[in-house]
Amino acid sequence: MKKLCLSVLLLILGTSAFAQVQNDIFSAAKAGDAAKVAAFIASGVDINGKDATGWTILMYAAKGNKLTVIEKIIELKTTLTTVDAKNKSGTTALMMAAINDKTVVITKLLDDLDAKIDEIDNGGKTALIWAASLGKIKAVTTLVELGADRTIKDKNLKTAAMIAKDKGYSEIVAVLESKTKKEQAEDNLFYSAKMGSNTDKIADYVKKDGANVNAVDTAGKTPLIWAVVHGNTTAVSILVYDLDADMTIKDLYNKTAVDYATDPWIKEILEAKKNNTVDDKTKLFEAAKTGDLLTIKELFNKHSMAYITGTKNTDDMTALMYAAEKGQTEMVIELVNTYKANINAGDIYNMTPLMVAAYAGKAETIDTMVSDLKAQLELKTVGNITYTALLWAASVGKVESIDKLVELGANINAVGPDGETALMLVAKQGLTDEVVKMLDGSLHKKTSTGTLVEVKADATVKDKNGKTVMDYAIDAGHLDIKDKLIVLGVQ
Numbered sequence: 001m002k003k004l005c006l007s008v009l010l011l012i013l014g015t016s017a018f019a020q021v022q023n024d025i026f027s028a029a030k031a032g033d034a035a036k037v038a039a040f041i042a043s044g045v046d047i048n049g050k051d052a053t054g055w056t057i058l059m060y061a062a063k064g065n066k067l068t069v070i071e072k073i074i075e076l077k078t079t080l081t082t083v084d085a086k087n088k089s090g091t092t093a094l095m096m097a098a099i100n101d102k103t104v105v106i107t108k109l110l111d112d113l114d115a116k117i118d119e120i121d122n123g124g125k126t127a128l129i130w131a132a133s134l135g136k137i138k139a140v141t142t143l144v145e146l147g148a149d150r151t152i153k154d155k156n157l158k159t160a161a162m163i164a165k166d167k168g169y170s171e172i173v174a175v176l177e178s179k180t181k182k183e184q185a186e187d188n189l190f191y192s193a194k195m196g197s198n199t200d201k202i203a204d205y206v207k208k209d210g211a212n213v214n215a216v217d218t219a220g221k222t223p224l225i226w227a228v229v230h231g232n233t234t235a236v237s238i239l240v241y242d243l244d245a246d247m248t249i250k251d252l253y254n255k256t257a258v259d260y261a262t263d264p265w266i267k268e269i270l271e272a273k274k275n276n277t278v279d280d281k282t283k284l285f286e287a288a289k290t291g292d293l294l295t296i297k298e299l300f301n302k303h304s305m306a307y308i309t310g311t312k313n314t315d316d317m318t319a320l321m322y323a324a325e326k327g328q329t330e331m332v333i334e335l336v337n338t339y340k341a342n343i344n345a346g347d348i349y350n351m352t353p354l355m356v357a358a359y360a361g362k363a364e365t366i367d368t369m370v371s372d373l374k375a376q377l378e379l380k381t382v383g384n385i386t387y388t389a390l391l392w393a394a395s396v397g398k399v400e401s402i403d404k405l406v407e408l409g410a411n412i413n414a415v416g417p418d419g420e421t422a423l424m425l426v427a428k429q430g431l432t433d434e435v436v437k438m439l440d441g442s443l444h445k446k447t448s449t450g451t452l453v454e455v456k457a458d459a460t461v462k463d464k465n466g467k468t469v470m471d472y473a474i475d476a477g478h479l480d481i482k483d484k485l486i487v488l489g490v491q
Helices: 002-013 015-031 034-042 057-063 067-075 093-099 103-111 127-133 137-145 160-167 170-177 181-195 199-207 223-229 233-242 264-274 280-290 293-302 305-310 319-325 329-337 353-360 363-371 389-395 399-407 422-428 432-439 469-475 479-487
Strands: 443-446 452-455
Touching: 015 034, 015 057, 034 067, 057 067, 057 093, 057 103, 067 103, 067 399, 067 432, 093 103, 093 127, 093 137, 103 137, 127 137, 127 160, 137 170, 160 170, 181 199, 181 223, 181 233, 199 233, 223 233, 233 264, 233 280, 280 293, 280 319, 280 329, 293 305, 293 329, 305 319, 319 329, 319 353, 329 363, 353 363, 353 389, 353 399, 363 399, 389 399, 389 422, 399 422, 399 432, 399 443, 422 432, 422 469, 432 479, 469 479
Parallel strands: none
Antiparallel strands: 443 452
């Protein structure tokens, strides 16, 4: 169909006119106009096309921090073949994001579009080398945490750390020469497996901090092998059932975890896993994540309604929370309406299913939870971070969640523990388009009669340190946002 549209467009416009249309998509990408970009692509303009200098729309969006365009490209990523395309200088979209210190863009390119983190340009520079050479510490930190290779040398035979040292960027050198969050998490994972301490954090080391559950030490042993050797039953159970640790890995003595098992209970855990007899708790959470309503019904018939709604994992997550996190809207409805799960019940920090969905960017699920299931918008977590669902969404840059929550009536000016607002958090992350949207009247909320009312964030609010959104933008180095704020009349 798209090819047909393209052919018709060529016949109507002619080659030179169509070339102008192709060029217009680049202008739309530069301007951050996601709607125009989507319309051009729908009409047959090539999402992978390059302009005369070899730039793609993704490159322009990455350079200019145009997140709405990038989000649109993510939606169409099945047709995108040029995420790692290079312009005439050999520069990729990821490199452009690194050069401009745009950490949210870097994360989206790597996590959502599977960009290659260690591509090199014509000078042998990677995104990490570019960021280090220009003093972009936020980009360096993000790339290191996401696994960039710090040993690669450019054509002058210098690594990122060497270049940073030459230029006197001591903070960047410290980042490049220190352990990453992932490496520290793996150290903690091994320690917990050996000592049987902090077992409640084992899942977090892997799921949140990025530790490799099957990492091996100098003896060739994995965390699972060490947990078995020291008889730490809880650690073994978590590693096997919750984290699916590989039981077949052999250490330098050619032994697996099973070979070291002497404790009867540990033997039973390993044998059950080996025979694929997964426990019911694991089945429950997997069913919630995948929307498997039949398995939920089977577990209800075997156990009880309280089992379906009250069972928690090691990270205090319920089936309802997992369903919300994965955007399994039908599952959320079923758990609340049929199994009477409490839509507003939180974990030990009062993190509710709505907050989980907001943090994960699941706008459709958010809509159902608030509109149909009466999830409360203004509940806050407890502890060090007292955030509403909107603040959680803003803290991780989930613009789709922010827009939906505001539409549903969330308080756009709600404050966190330090007086920070969603607007401040968005500005801190460099989300230029969303900052503008929150201030220029582009956001609306529905009234009880169904009409839409304009909503604007208050740019004059100060946090507990007396800082406004302008201060947040400047402190984070987002001068483009500073300029936009000035244009919008913000002081």
